[in-house]
Amino acid sequence: MIDRFHYRQDREAYSAARVKALEALLIKKGVITDRTVDTVLDFFETRMGPFNGAKIVARAWVDPAFKDRLVADTPKAIAELQLPEGMAGAEGEHMRAVANAPDVHNLIICTLCSCYPWPVLGLPPYWYKDPTFRSRAAREPRAVLTEFGLAVPDAVEIKVWDSSAQIRWFVVPERPAGTDGLSEAELEALVTPEAMMGVAVARAA
Amino acid sequence: MKLQHYLGGLEGLGPVSTETRVFVDVWETRIFGIHTAMMALSPQLPLPETPSTFNTIWTWADLRKGAESLNPFDYFRFRYYEKWLGGISGYFIDNGYITAEELDALTEEYYSEPSKPLPGAGDEAIDQRVVQYLVEGDSPKRDVTVTFEFKVGDTVAIRNVPTVEHTRLPGFLRNKFGTIETVYDGAYTYLCDTGPDGVGAAMPVYCVRFEPSDLWPDNAEKNFSLYADLYAHYVEAPEAAEASKAA
Structure with missing residues (x-):
C-alpha cells in the first residue's frame, strides 16, 4: 500500500486499542453483545x-x-x-x-x-x-x-x-x-x- | 463542491492498489462488525424489538456523510476502515452513548494491555436481529405508482443539482448527456432525504450510457463505454436543460 502522508509510528496498535475500547463500551452500555461482532464476521465466513x-x-x-x-x-x-x-x-x-x-x-x-x-x-x-x-x-x-x-x-x-x-x-x-x-x-x-x-x-x- | 464526489477521471494519481485483501489489519474486522450491527439495530427497520439501547438511525448514508464531510486531504490520508473508526466513534460520542473522555481512557488501557479481554454481556436477541437483517436486507424498492419520463434509447441531460452534505450523483457526469440503457422496474428510495440534491423519496432509477469522448474530450481511452445507475431526479430532457440554461 502506498502511504503519501506521515502517520504515527504506532498507527495500527493505536487503532486496535481504540476499536477495542469502542467495542467494550458498546457492550457495557448495552448497544451490542460480547458476541455481536463475531456473529457478523462468522456470517461472512460461512454464508455471504x-x-x-x-x-x-x-x-x-x-x-x-x-x-x-x-x-x-x-x-x-x-x-x-x-x-x-x-x-x-x-x-x-x-x-x-x-x-x-x-x-x-x-x-x-x-x-x-x-x-x-x-x-x-x-x-x-x-x-x-x-x-x-x-x-x-x-x-x-x-x-x-x-x-x-x-x-x-x-x-x-x-x-x-x-x-x-x-x-x-x-x-x-x-x-x-x-x-x-x-x-x-x-x-x-x-x-x-x-x-x-x-x-x-x-x-x- | 466536495472533491469526494468528483473522483471519477482525476489525473496524475499514479498506479492503482492491487491489494486483494478485504482487511489489511485484524482490528479492521471489529469496526466492520460494529457498523453492520448498527445498521441492523437501527430503529427504522421493521425487525423485532431487542433490549439493545441503540435508538438512533444509522444507515450507509450516515457513514457516507461522515466520509464526505472530511477535509478531502484527510479523506485521502486515512485508510478505508480508519475513516469508519473515526466516523463511528464520533457518532457514538455525538449521540451521547459514550463520552470522548471514557473512550480515550479505555483506549489507553487497551493500548498498554492489548490482551485485556472485552467485557462479557448482552442479550441473544440482539445478535438474532443482526443475523435477520443480513438475511432479509433492507430493500429500497417501493410499490408506488411513479411516472417513467424516459424510455430505452432516449437522450437525457444530467442535472447539476446543488451539492450539500451528500449526493448519489457522481461529479464527472454533471451537465453531460447520456442515453437510457435500462429503465428499472418500480421505484427506489434512498436511505435519507438529501435535501436540495433531491433523492430520498421513491422514484424511478435509470441506467444511463455515456460516451467517454464526451466525458473527457480528446482524453479518454478508445472502445469503452461508461454506464451509471441514476435516480430520476438527476436526469432531465435535453430541452429542459437548454431552457434552464437560457433562463
Whole structure:
C-alpha cells in the first residue's frame, strides 16, 4: 500500500486499542453483545461470500440457458440455486449480472463509495475501495486493467458500470479454455472475486 | 463542491492498489462488525424489538456523510476502515452513548494491555436481529405508482443539482448527456432525504450510457463505454436543460 502522508509510528496498535475500547463500551452500555461482532464476521465466513458467486458462475458456464436467465433477471435466477438463505439480503436486495463475451469485457466500479454485492461476493477488497482505482477506472480502464495484469485487446469493448444507485453489480466471466472435462465443483475453484468484478478473468488452473 | 464526489477521471494519481485483501489489519474486522450491527439495530427497520439501547438511525448514508464531510486531504490520508473508526466513534460520542473522555481512557488501557479481554454481556436477541437483517436486507424498492419520463434509447441531460452534505450523483457526469440503457422496474428510495440534491423519496432509477469522448474530450481511452445507475431526479430532457440554461 502506498502511504503519501506521515502517520504515527504506532498507527495500527493505536487503532486496535481504540476499536477495542469502542467495542467494550458498546457492550457495557448495552448497544451490542460480547458476541455481536463475531456473529457478523462468522456470517461472512460461512454464508455471504465469494463462494456463492463462484457457484453461480460455474452454473452459468455449464448451463447457457441459466446464464441467459441470470443476465435477464439476476435475483430470480440466483433463487433457483441451492445457496444459503439471504441471497437477496443486505447489499444484495437488487443485483444485476453482466456477462463477458469474446467482444465485451465488463468492469464494475463505484466512484462515490464502495457498493458491492455482499451475498454473492462478500466484502469489497482494498483495490475496489482505492480512490486511485475509483478515479482512473472511469477514464482509462484499459490502463488500470494492465496494472492488474490483464491486457484487454483494443478490439474488445470495455463496459464500465458505476454503481451509483441501489443496484449491486457483478460480472460473469467467460469460461476458460481447456476446462471441458471439469466438474461444476472444479470450475468453482477457478472463479475469483477479481474475475467477478472484472479486474481479472477466470483462468484454467 | 466536495472533491469526494468528483473522483471519477482525476489525473496524475499514479498506479492503482492491487491489494486483494478485504482487511489489511485484524482490528479492521471489529469496526466492520460494529457498523453492520448498527445498521441492523437501527430503529427504522421493521425487525423485532431487542433490549439493545441503540435508538438512533444509522444507515450507509450516515457513514457516507461522515466520509464526505472530511477535509478531502484527510479523506485521502486515512485508510478505508480508519475513516469508519473515526466516523463511528464520533457518532457514538455525538449521540451521547459514550463520552470522548471514557473512550480515550479505555483506549489507553487497551493500548498498554492489548490482551485485556472485552467485557462479557448482552442479550441473544440482539445478535438474532443482526443475523435477520443480513438475511432479509433492507430493500429500497417501493410499490408506488411513479411516472417513467424516459424510455430505452432516449437522450437525457444530467442535472447539476446543488451539492450539500451528500449526493448519489457522481461529479464527472454533471451537465453531460447520456442515453437510457435500462429503465428499472418500480421505484427506489434512498436511505435519507438529501435535501436540495433531491433523492430520498421513491422514484424511478435509470441506467444511463455515456460516451467517454464526451466525458473527457480528446482524453479518454478508445472502445469503452461508461454506464451509471441514476435516480430520476438527476436526469432531465435535453430541452429542459437548454431552457434552464437560457433562463
